[in-house]
Amino acid sequence: MSLIAGLISKRDEDVTSELLRMLKGSRGVMGDAYGIATPDGVETFDDSPEFASNPSSIALGYKFNKVMPTDQPQPIQQTDMSLAINGRIWGSDDPTELVFADLVEKDPERGLRSLIEGYDGSCAAVVLKGDDFIAGRDRVGVVPLYCGESDRLVGIASNRKMLWMLGLQPIRVEPGHIVELSTTGFRVNKVKGMECPCSVAMSLDEAVGLLDRRLAESASRMSRGLVNSSLGFSGGIDSTLLAYYLNRGGTKPSLVCVGVEGSADFGAADEAAESLGLPIAIEIHGADEIREDLDEVLLSVEEADPMKVGVALPLLWVAEKASGAGSRVVFSGTGSDELFGGYARYVEEYVSTGDSVRETMLRDLISASEVNYERDFKVCADLGVELRLPYTDGDLISLGLSMPTSLKLPKKTDQPRKIVLRALAERLGLPREVANRPKKAIQYSTGVAKALEKLSKAEGLSVPGYLRVRFEKLRNSL
Secondary structure: OOOOEEEEEEEOOHHHHHHHHHOOOOOOOOEEEEEEOOOOOEEEEEEOOOOOOOOOOOOEEEOOOOOOOOOOOEEEOOOOEEEEEEEEEEEOOOOHHHHHHHHHHOOHHHHHHHHHHHOEEEEEEEEEOEEEEEEEEEEOOOOEEEEEEEEEEEEOOOEEEEEEHOOOEEEOOOEEEEEEEEEEEEEEEEOOOOOOOOOOOOOOOHHHHHHHHHHHHHHHHHHOOOOOOOOEEOOHHHHHHHHHHHHHOOOOOOEEEEEOOOOOHHHHHHHHHHHHHOOOEEEEEOOOHHHHHHHHHHHOOOOOOHHHHHHHHHHHHHHHEEEEEEEEEEEEEHHHHHHHOOOOHHHHHHHHHHHHHHHHHHHHHHHHHHHHHHHHHHHHHHHOOOHHHHHHOOHHHHHHHHOOOOHOOOOOOOOOHHHHHHHHHHHHOOOOOHHHHHOOOHHHHOHHHHHHHHHHOOOOOHHHHHHHHHHHHHHHHH
8 A cells, every 4th residue: 555755844944765765664665656746747657766866855755556557656746736545435437536536636735624624535635735735634534644843854554654753743534634844844624534423213124224224334335456465354243244245246355264273263264264255364373473464463563562562463464365465455344343232342332321322433433543543544555455444434324323223232131232233134135154253352362462472471570561561672673
């Protein structure tokens, strides 16, 4: 997946060499092409360039990894501006970068606002005009974006690493926000966020019918034009439904199930794949591989959080398998739990306090960008793979938020959660074992959490302490 980086000098000094350093130091796979834009024009290179032809105190860079046949290197030059977009605008037959170029042609700020308010997408975008940048993220927030400044530089980037290496302290640009960067620093403005609509009265049958249509549409939009794709697959309700809809729509994803030896996911995933008639690769990873892969995961996640690392390791293995098989797109069922009630604590709150749990679920859905989506996107991006999350589709989110809580959560803590998803699986004729399989967090179902505990204990440290020591060593080496 591609990466964006931009720099402004506060002292009117050339920043192109430092911008190149950011692109080279972004780690991960090599780009298929690289681009640099300054007020004097755009240069594109097949390989990582050693220098830029046009010294400038402001520059926008792009590390390009081709995912779709229509993808083109960026930045794009347009009249008096240059622009770059990372991610996708869903539902258009035109390439994302051209849709965005049309939006910002007359007024970059108005175009970015239009993108955030009126389009369904998973993207972050930056426009260079004159001596300033203006940038923004979609309101769901799958694709990350960070900005930062020092006494001599103002920067923006797709990950923290590129800012750290120049001594800039990254500040996360929130989803649905626009940020303006100039020689005086940066200013952030909120455009649009997620809001919880009133609950709409509907029966379970009605909800299942609506959900059937929305999931089919989301899978179709996010798989349009794909020839080769993979799906992280556990055999649980979320990934099995995605596999069903992708397959029904003509995209036959390669299913990938990963874990350490003895993982509970292997048997369930194999049975679910057989019921769908889709090929599956089951990948068993040992403690030595976890030890070897841990540095790569920590650099991608960019923090030493045990939960994030425990989830990111299995995704790294899925993305590696996908990339090795020639796939540049990985689908994941992330986003379903916050929308349809996958966590046990939701039931506990629902039983205790009733419908106030809707506010908790909305807060979790909003924070899922920082807690889940960005982590997973960066892991895939560092391998040149694009992450797609059909459960984050805008129309699907609107439907899920409007559903009565009683169609998601039971009134007893020992009963299955995500009621409407399980009812949908039964209507589609999926195996009962899939529809009724209890949810277990991926770091536990794959066995990764236990393996990390053993590694940490062997070093005489707790898991948080062990990860923190390794991460700080890596960060200091940037």
